[in-house]
Amino acid sequence: MSDKRTRAPRNTLNPELIVTTALGLMKTEGVEAFSLRALAKELGVGPMALYTYFRGKDELIDAVRDHLFSTRKLSSAQGPWQQQLRSVATGLRELLLEHPCLLRILASRPLKGPETAAATETVVRALREAGFSKENAARAHTSLFTFVLGAALWESQMNAEKQDPEGRRRLRATMAAVSEVDYPTVVDLAGELAATSGGDAQFEFGLTALIMGLEPFAG
Amino acid sequence: MSDKRTRAPRNTLNPELIVTTALGLMKTEGVEAFSLRALAKELGVGPMALYTYFRGKDELIDAVRDHLFSTRKLSSAQGPWQQQLRSVATGLRELLLEHPCLLRILASRPLKGPETAAATETVVRALREAGFSKENAARAHTSLFTFVLGAALWESQMNAEKQDPEGRRRLRATMAAVSEVDYPTVVDLAGELAATSGGDAQFEFGLTALIMGLEPFAG
DNA sequence: CGGCGTACAGTACACCGTACAGTAGCGTCG
DNA sequence: CGACGCTACTGTACGGTGTACTGTACGCCG
Incomplete structure (x- = not known):
């Protein structure tokens, strides 16, 4: 089109389109980029x-964060x-793993809005009905x-690291750099530690433990 | 540091000085700045x-991360x-809260080096001696x-938000925006939820629950 | 004392977020 | 139907970033 005398029509932009396009860009290019x-x-x-x-x-x-939630x-x-x-925990983890950019967003700014109020309501009501005190609930x-946040954050980073060969090499180098004399147990468990750095089973393990540890607080 | 005057640097610049100065700058100005x-x-x-x-x-x-660890x-x-x-968990949390920049660093890049090998060794050996299987350990x-990471990350963000009046206003606005009709339990527990967003007691609660939930896996 | 490697300085480039000012398409109204 | 005003867009510019490349002079070694 040699002649571009007309600028973009007035109607082509709206918040939702911007947010979804931004989300797409974050997914393909990465949040930091x-x-x-x-x-x-x-x-x-134009940028402006x-x-x-x-x-x-x-x-x-x-807005992207709110949209994702x-x-x-x-x-x-x-x-x-x-x-x-x-x-609720599993759903939240899935959401976070599906959108690593959301993880980065949560990790870099406090959760301001009431986007998670529904999830909080479900959790807190279940706990109250189970006899938890207000404070314990x-x-x-x-x-x-926070457990889900930390687990998903770590898992996401490990996944990212495992994706490119350079990252895999670095992981292997890290493991090899651990002194067998000073840290025999770590070396002995190297395989297990690497294998359990992520995945559903790892998450289920921690989640189960945490919830079991909560049971004594039920009335 | 009598390093045998092998080769004095041309001027007063060396990796350690750079790292500690960078750390000081991060603490005063914030990591993102x-x-x-x-x-x-x-x-x-000059920058170069x-x-x-x-x-x-x-x-x-x-290097800053490694230095902090x-x-x-x-x-x-x-x-x-x-x-x-x-x-170990308490120590790690203290370190992370004392240096919020470290938290941001961990949240934005995978833990590459073997800096935490000593802590891992302590934890894993204790678990093995308690009868945990390799995999469960x-x-x-x-x-x-990951629990400590998530808890410290969240706590640090909440602390930061509570520091400036603008943040406090935002937190209050968020709470007020939650519909009492849709989320009665959240509203009922608003005070408790706000109070337990951080602090030693909150961390101790979760840590205790998690560890108690781990006990059945001991041999 | 001369030469050289290297620790610095300087300049430059591409990119960023965004403040400010200008312009043109669209809805509205005379 | 024509003109007007609002506002959604554009263009330009500024101060900032990381860093590639080039230049320079200092301090050690021969």
Whole structure:
């Protein structure tokens, strides 16, 4: 098109389109590589056009986070309280692993909005109905949430590291660098430690332990 | 440091000085604000001077991480295995909370080096001596580590948010935005949830639960 | 004392987020 | 139907980033 006298029509941009495009870009390029300029180019507009809908990059990223939380219902749980906790925790982990960028977002900024209120409600209500005191219910909820966050964060990083050959080489080098004299048990368990750095079974193990440890607090 | 005057550096620049200065800058300005140019200015040199000691920013940050891990001994634990796990976990949490930048570093890149081998050795040996199978010992270790990571990450973010008045306002606004009709339990526990978002007691609660949940796996 | 390797300085480039000012398409109204 | 104003967009610019490449002078060794 040699003549580009017309600029982009006025209607082509809206918050939802921006957010979903941003999300796509984050998935393909990685969160750290994501930039407003790249997003604008992808949308066929100038970088400043985005400022009509978001005050800046931070607000856009918050919107992406909220969007991701809104895509999955984490609160449909039933059965005994242990099973409800499992269900919510598993759902949250799946969401986080499916969208590593969400993990990075959560790790870099506090969770401001009430996006997770539904999940929190499910967990906390189950705990209260199981006889947990108010305080213990709150503590148990926070423990569960932070456990899932940490586990997913670690798992995601390990997955990323295992993907490219360079990362695999580095992992192997790390393992080889551990002195057998100083750390015999670590060396002995090297295989197990590497194997359990991620995966459903690892998560299930920790989740089960945590929930079992919560049981004495039920009334 | 009488290192035998082998070859005195041309000026007062060396890796250790760079790393500690970088760490100081991260603590005062925040990790995200940290830049090579600011570090160079602080050291009174040009930005490029740093490249004679580190290949780039990433390598420097890795060095900061390694330095931080080397400053604290996490492995001096004794007593029953539960207590040893508590000791290592508590030490790690303290280290992470004392240096929020370390938390951000861990959250943004995989743990490559064997810096934590000593802590891992302590945990894994205690578990093995308690009768854990190889696989379960590895799983328990990973669960413990990721729990501490997630808890410290969350706690650190909440602390940061609570520090400036703007953050406190946002937290209160978030709580107020939760619908009492949809999420009655959350609203009922609002005070407890806010109070338990961090602090030693919250961490102890989760840690105790996790370790108790691990006990059935002891032989 | 002369030469040389290297620890620094300087410049430059591509990219970033975003402040500010200008312009043109669209809805609205006379 | 024509004109106007709002506002969604564009363009330009500024100060910042990491870092590649090139230049320079210091301090050690022969």
